[in-house]
Amino acid sequence: MPIISISISESLKKFINKLVSSRQYENRSKIIRDALLRLMQNPEISNITDSSGEVFPIENKNIIGNMIVVLPNDSNVLKKLNRIEFKYKDYIVSKNQHFAKNLQLYMVFEGSIEDFHKIVVEINSIKEVTNFRYLIDN
Numbered sequence: 001m002p003i004i005s006i007s008i009s010e011s012l013k014k015f016i017n018k019l020v021s022s023r024q025y026e027n028r029s030k031i032i033r034d035a036l037l038r039l040m041q042n043p044e045i046s047n048i049t050d051s052s053g054e055v056f057p058i059e060n061k062n063i064i065g066n067m068i069v070v071l072p073n074d075s076n077v078l079k080k081l082n083r084i085e086f087k088y089k090d091y092i093v094s095k096n097q098h099f100a101k102n103l104q105l106y107m108v109f110e111g112s113i114e115d116f117h118k119i120v121v122e123i124n125s126i127k128e129v130t131n132f133r134y135l136i137d138n
Helices: 010-021 028-041 075-087 113-124
Strands: 047-049 055-057 062-072 092-099 102-112 131-137
Touching: 010 028, 028 113, 062 075, 062 113, 075 102, 075 113, 102 113, 113 131
Parallel strands: none
Antiparallel strands: 047 055, 062 102, 062 131, 092 102
């Protein structure tokens, strides 16, 4: 993933560090990614403005996305994931699971980029997720 630097206030830094230290999030990058993905879901903000001030909507085209999710093999965590999978069942075209110490889940998603963002945000909101990566193929 590309790396960017941002400036934030000391109070935001403390807030982010508290979320990480309380194990609400695995790391600071995950907090920022999750916040930006949630912001993209807001219909009032999901438009992009170019340098001239002209607003144009994000193209909501169909994509194929791959997701890899690693999480504990725990029934309560699996229930959270199953609810999300059921909600997006029409878009999940392939799924493989490998159970070991942790559950490793591989999913292929086909649908709109908007729906892909929604499922990514929902999976990212499962605090027990230990690793989550996704790729949009187009």
